[in-house]
Amino acid sequence: FHARFGDVIDAAGLDACTQRANDLMALSRERIASEVLKLLVAAGAVPVVRLMLEHGIFRAVLPEIVDDAADRLASLADREHAATIAPDPIRRLAAIIPGADAEAVGARLKLSNTDRKRLMAATAGAGDEGPRALAYRAGVVGATDRLLLSGDDLAPIRDWTAPKLPINGGALVARGLRKGPDVAAMLRRIETQWIAEGFPDATRLSTIADAMVAEALTGSS
DSSP states (O other): HHHOSSSSOOOHHHHHHHHHHGGGGGHHHHHHHHHHHHHHTSSHHHHHHHHHHHHHGGGTTTTOTTTTOOOOOOOOHHHHHHOOOOHHHHHHHHTTOGGGHHHHHHHTTTTHHHHHHHHHHHHHOSSSSSSHHHHHHHHHHHHHHHHHHHTOOGGGGGOOOOOSOOOEEEHHHHTTTOOSSHHHHHHHHHHHHHHHHOOOOOOHHHHHHEEEEEEEHHHHO
């Protein structure tokens, strides 16, 4: 409760927690997950996480936690505050574990499938395509997680709605492409170029499609 309500550390209580840290393993995994997630979004989360690390209290419940978890959590909290984005427990959990362990942590804590997927996605990094490309592929929530965790700028996706690819397979068939798997493959190529150019309008996309289909037809003739 100290992370939510305490101002002064109870030394005796801390010593008792340290001595009996392994007893936490007797708790259900759901209970452990609930308490850890509540801790991570509490107002005093950073100093309490630091204390728990120093006293080895996390070993029994979250052995994967990184040594600099408190610093990572503090940095994320600062970015959330600066961006006026509410703290999120799954995002904060992603900040304090190695990305390679995200799947195992989610499974052991019996997180919901949605939260497991979000945890794994959040640790995947922001990539180098840019914020809007990331938001298009991962969704705004997923992109927000990754950008906050990486320290990249959120401004490009604030109040931004990802557009829908303004072309379909029928338009490619009308340009002469044969129905079948080639259409799906061509759509993916066109979409990749469209994203790389920053989601231009339908006129520009039509030009991209014309060129790519013409090239494909020439190569197959």
